[in-house]
Amino acid sequence: MHPTVARLTLKGLLGRRRTILLVALPVLLIVISVAVRALSGQDDSTSADILSGFALGTMVPIIGVMAGTGAIGPEIDDGSIVYLLAKPITRPTIVLTKLVVAICVTVAFAAVPTFIAGLALSGTSQRIAIAFGIAATASSVAYAAIFLLLGVVTRHAVVVGLVYALVWEGLLGSLISGAKTLSVQQWSLSLAEKIAANGVVDSDVGLPTALVLMVVVTVGTTWFAGQKLRSLTLAGEE
Amino acid sequence: MTTISIDHVSRWFGNVVAVNDVTMDIGPGVTGLLGPNGAGKSTLINMMGGFLAPSTGTVTLDGATIWRNEQVYRSIGLVPEREGMYDFLTGKEFVLANAELHGLPDPGAAARRALATVEMEYAQDRKISTYSKGMRQRVKMASALVHEPSVLLLDEPFNGMDPRQRLQLMDLLRRMGADGRTVLFSSHILEEVEQLAHHIEVVVAGRHAASGDFREIRRLMTDRPHRYLVRSSDDRQLAAALIADASTAGIELDWTERALRIQAIDFRRFTELLPRVAKEAGIRLYEVSPSDESLESVFSYLVAA
Numbered sequence: 001m002h003p004t005v006a007r008l009t010l011k012g013l014l015g016r017r018r019t020i021l022l023v024a025l026p027v028l029l030i031v032i033s034v035a036v037r038a039l040s041g042q043d044d045s046t047s048a049d050i051l052s053g054f055a056l057g058t059m060v061p062i063i064g065v066m067a068g069t070g071a072i073g074p075e076i077d078d079g080s081i082v083y084l085l086a087k088p089i090t091r092p093t094i095v096l097t098k099l100v101v102a103i104c105v106t107v108a109f110a111a112v113p114t115f116i117a118g119l120a121l122s123g124t125s126q127r128i129a130i131a132f133g134i135a136a137t138a139s140s141v142a143y144a145a146i147f148l149l150l151g152v153v154t155r156h157a158v159v160v161g162l163v164y165a166l167v168w169e170g171l172l173g174s175l176i177s178g179a180k181t182l183s184v185q186q187w188s189l190s191l192a193e194k195i196a197a198n199g200v201v202d203s204d205v206g207l208p209t210a211l212v213l214m215v216v217v218t219v220g221t222t223w224f225a226g227q228k229l230r231s232l233t234l235a236g237e238e
Numbered sequence: 239m240t241t242i243s244i245d246h247v248s249r250w251f252g253n254v255v256a257v258n259d260v261t262m263d264i265g266p267g268v269t270g271l272l273g274p275n276g277a278g279k280s281t282l283i284n285m286m287g288g289f290l291a292p293s294t295g296t297v298t299l300d301g302a303t304i305w306r307n308e309q310v311y312r313s314i315g316l317v318p319e320r321e322g323m324y325d326f327l328t329g330k331e332f333v334l335a336n337a338e339l340h341g342l343p344d345p346g347a348a349a350r351r352a353l354a355t356v357e358m359e360y361a362q363d364r365k366i367s368t369y370s371k372g373m374r375q376r377v378k379m380a381s382a383l384v385h386e387p388s389v390l391l392l393d394e395p396f397n398g399m400d401p402r403q404r405l406q407l408m409d410l411l412r413r414m415g416a417d418g419r420t421v422l423f424s425s426h427i428l429e430e431v432e433q434l435a436h437h438i439e440v441v442v443a444g445r446h447a448a449s450g451d452f453r454e455i456r457r458l459m460t461d462r463p464h465r466y467l468v469r470s471s472d473d474r475q476l477a478a479a480l481i482a483d484a485s486t487a488g489i490e491l492d493w494t495e496r497a498l499r500i501q502a503i504d505f506r507r508f509t510e511l512l513p514r515v516a517k518e519a520g521i522r523l524y525e526v527s528p529s530d531e532s533l534e535s536v537f538s539y540l541v542a543a
Contacts, residue, residue, distance in 0.1 A: 004338040011326060078322025083332075083381060086287065086316045087339040088308050230306055234289040234318075 002089055005097040013070050013105055022066060022105070025059045026113030033117040044128055047121035048200050051132040052192070055114040056185050060139050061165030063110035064102075068147025069157035071102040077155060079234065092226035099148050099222055106140035131196035139188035142214050146184070149221040152228045180204040187214045240300055240313055240388040240420050241265045242286050247295030249281055256281040258444040259295075264422050268415035270435030271424040272455075278444040279424040280319065283393045286422070287316045299389065312340070315382030319393035321374060325367035329358055329377045332366060336381040345384075352380040356410065372403040379410070390414060392423040396430055408434045463487060464505050468498040469525040470516065479515045483507075497525070 014022075032054070036046060072095075075081040084094055114136035118129025143165075150157040150164075172179040180186045187210035189203035203210070242264040249257040257278045264286075273279050284290035285297045288304045288311070296303065299310050324332055333352055337345035353359050356376040361369065366377065375395060382390060390411075396404050411434060415421045425431050431438055432452045440448040440455060448455055470476045477489045477498055485504035492499050502508035516523050 004335050008324060008335060012324070015326060079318060079320035080322035080324050082289070082316065082318050083323065083336060084339065086311050086314065088312050088341065089339060090308055231291065232289070233291070234284055
């Protein structure tokens with residue numbers, strides 16, 4: 001961890017335009033949750049549907065894309081990363097610091113709102129709020145790591161990230177059973193399944209498999225991003 | 239005293255060879271890396287700055303490999319050509335951040351010193367996004383100087399600067415060189431390099447074309463045969479008068495162009511000779527144009543030499 005790298009990353013991430021985007025989705029989630037609760041009363045299975053479909057399935061990955069790629073992609077694009085890299089700081093330290101910042105931002109703008117939405121929908125009933133809050137936190141970590149790596153390896157990280165988040169996680173993950181095993185959303189759902197009362201949440205992946213895969217993916221992508229950054233070549237200079 | 243050694247370095251991108259078997263040592267003092275656009279100057283500087291691996295050969299800083307070695311940045315200050323630089327910070331915040339990233343014991347004092355060196359204190363509390371190109375360049379300089387490096391690498395530092403800023407920066411780089419630091423800057427403008435550098439390395443088309451004192455390079459550049467296209471009221475008589483002088487090496491009567499193609503070997507003498515001869519013989523000169531004065535042709539002459 002390097003405090004200056006963290007400060008620069010956070011300042012860059014929370015620029016005005018990106019902050020509006022980061023705030024929009026969680027606000028929408030909470031508004032929907034409050035509205036559903038007010039209009040049709042408390043129904044735990046509806047709550048679980050909203051939280052797994054909209055919160056875990058859409059919002060967390062999108063916020064993860066913005067925070068993960070945004071923590072490093074723009075600096076590589078405009079070349080300002082030079083000022084971080086031309087310093088006696090190891091590149092893995094830079095990646096790890098940026099990862100921690102991306103995780104914090106994703107947790108703050110995706111996992112915390114998920115928990116709040118859970119409370120708004122179901123209160124403390126059947127531990128739904130806390131289950132989805134923890135699931136969203138776990139997936140925030142994995143998404144931040146995956147999308148940070150994307151930000152290092154491709155200039156089109158946001159597009160690739162969104163396609164991955166929406167097509168793989170959203171569409172294929174719910175249609176093809178094989179893809180479910182390799183879906184961050186399913187891993188976090190298995191965590192929610194374990195925490196919430198029996199039968200409220202349904203996941204297709206066993207908890208041990210999910211946890212192992214989650215750790216492997218997070219550690220692996222972060223390590224790889226560190227290696228890629230060590231041999232970062234500054235292209236695009238005339 | 240720090241030396242960067244480039245030893246039999248080549249770098250290619252796919253099928254394109256950007257740097258071709260270059261060997262040079264950059265020692266203390268100001269060195270200019272001169273060459274036309276696309277000659278491989280940035281590629282060389284990127285390799286010296288640790289942002290590009292050589293395809294073959296080695297680039298070392300006092301014997302230590304630069305590629306994938308973060309420790310070299312304790313003694314290297316880098317001024318990149320690109321403009322991206324955390325525009326959301328103020329100049330002061332930016333330089334301070336650089337000082338902190340270097341792990342300096344008193345980053346605040348180091349940042350103040352660096353900003354004073356480049357005379358940017360007056361605008362240090364403004365956001366970088368509001369800066370002019372010259373101001374950005376100076377803040378980049380401050381960020382590169384903040385840890386008082388023994389090596390300073392600058393990629394086209396004078397691009398987009400106005401004449402006054404140019405003089406200020408030249409003055410600063412001269413002082414850095416006089417302090418015994420190793421200062422290397424790239425440029426495609428001979429005059430710029432000659433005003434500042436005590437030593438010049440010329441690269442053309444990826445190859446190391448010449449190396450030495452600026453006077454030697456200047457002589458190489460002005461002593462080459464100059465070609466002129468001349469139209470006059472009596473080409474044949476003018477040709478006869480000119481070829482008698484030792485400053486010309488060849489004259490061709492070009493019938494299709496209806497002009498003389500003259501190759502001069504003593505540039506200065508020829509430029510005095512031509513109008514004098516024409517006047518004495520009562521010949522009117524309609525056109526005198528150098529036919530190979532482009533920078534590229536000057537450089538390619540150097541490569542061939």
